[in-house]
Amino acid sequence: DIVMTQSPTSMSISVGDRVTMNCKASQNVGSNVDWYQQKTGQSPKLLIYKASNRYTGVPDRFTGSGSGTDFTFTITNMQTEDLAVYYCMQSNSYPFTFGSGTKWEI
Amino acid sequence: EVQLVASGGGLVQPGSSLKLSCFASGFTFSDFHMHWIRRAPKKGLEWVAMIYYDGGHNFYADSVKGRFTVSRDNSKNTLYLEMNSLRSEDTAMYYCARYRNNVDFWGQGVMVTVSS
Numbered sequence: 001d002i003v004m005t006q007s008p009t010s011m012s013i014s015v016g017d018r019v020t021m022n023c024k025a026s027q028n029v030g031s032n033v034d035w036y037q038q039k040t041g042q043s044p045k046l047l048i049y050k051a052s053n054r055y056t057g058v059p060d061r062f063t064g065s066g067s068g069t070d071f072t073f074t075i076t077n078m079q080t081e082d083l084a085v086y087y088c089m090q091s092n093s094y095p096f097t098f099g100s101g102t103k104w105e106i
Numbered sequence: 107e108v109q110l111v112a113s114g115g116g117l118v119q120p121g122s123s124l125k126l127s128c129f130a131s132g133f134t135f136s137d138f139h140m141h142w143i144r145r146a147p148k149k150g151l152e153w154v155a156m157i158y159y160d161g162g163h164n165f166y167a168d169s170v171k172g173r174f175t176v177s178r179d180n181s182k183n184t185l186y187l188e189m190n191s192l193r194s195e196d197t198a199m200y201y202c203a204r205y206r207n208n209v210d211f212w213g214q215g216v217m218v219t220v221s222s
Contacts, residue, residue: 001168034208036151043201043215044143044151049208087151091208094165096141096153 002026002090006099013104017078021102023071023088032092033071035064039084047086048073078104108132110202110213117219122192128185128202128213136160136180139205142187143212144198152198155187156205170196192220 003026013019023033035048046055048064051071061076075082083106088099114126128140142154155176157164164176175188185202197220203212 038145038151043212045212046208046210049210055208055210085150089151089153089209094156095167096156096209098151098153101150 001095002029002093002097004088004090004097004099006088006102008102009100010103010105013078013106015078015080015106018074018076019078019104020072020074021086021088023066023073023099025069025071025090028068029090029092031067032090033064033066034089034091035062035073036087036089037082037084038087044087075104080106108204108211110204110211112200112202112213112216115200115216115218117221118192119222120193120220122220123188123190124192124218125189126187126200126202126216126218128187130183130185130204133204135178135183137206140176140178140185141203141205141209142176142185142200143203143209144196144200144218145215146195146198149198154200157185189218192218194220196220 005024031051033051036044038044047058052064063074065072085101085103087101109131112128141156155166157176173191177186199215201212201215203209
């Protein structure tokens with residue numbers, strides 16, 4: 001199975017910060033990485049698909065990049081409503097696998 | 107409006123069985139592959155299983171292979187997850203989600219608790 005190593009696990013930030021999280025795949029997954037946001041008590045929501053494509057309605061402060069084994073997700077100008085856990089997921093091959101998540105806290 | 111409404115969760119004893127359902131509306135269910143994904147308490151997301159749009163193929167996580175069975179009834183717009191030989195480590199919120207080019211919409215989830 002493909003292992004997705006996500007970092008950091010958690011971090012304290014301030015409103016307005018630029019935050020970056022990373023996912024490293026244990027093997028080449030092409031551009032088949034998606035990023036999800038999960039707020040407390042809610043189901044996950046797709047933000048970025050195929051590494052760098054913003055999903056419908058997602059604000060442009062959310063961006064993704066990368067290919068192969070190394071992927072980056074960035075939130076510029078962090079807002080209070082962005083406090084959540086973020087996950088990467090590889091959809092290159094089954095079983096799909098998730099990173100362990102990054103929790104942003106104020 | 108796209109909706110995925112899961113049901114069938116609850117508290118069960120180790121070794122028992124449970125069948126989850128996920129009713130889809132607001133889109134053409136038979137056009138989409140469907141997934142089950144779970145999140146255990148205080149843990150991250152874990153992909154569980156998927157089934158092709160026509161039910162012709164399915165895949166499972168190693169942790170559930172041989173115990174869980176995913177199926178669908180396109181005439182009823184419903185996805186199922188039959189879970190047997192349940193273990194404490196299966197305790198989680200279970201989400202159904204649709205997939206065409208990406209897993210783009212998740213239902214609200216249903217809680218399964220396995221405990222004696």
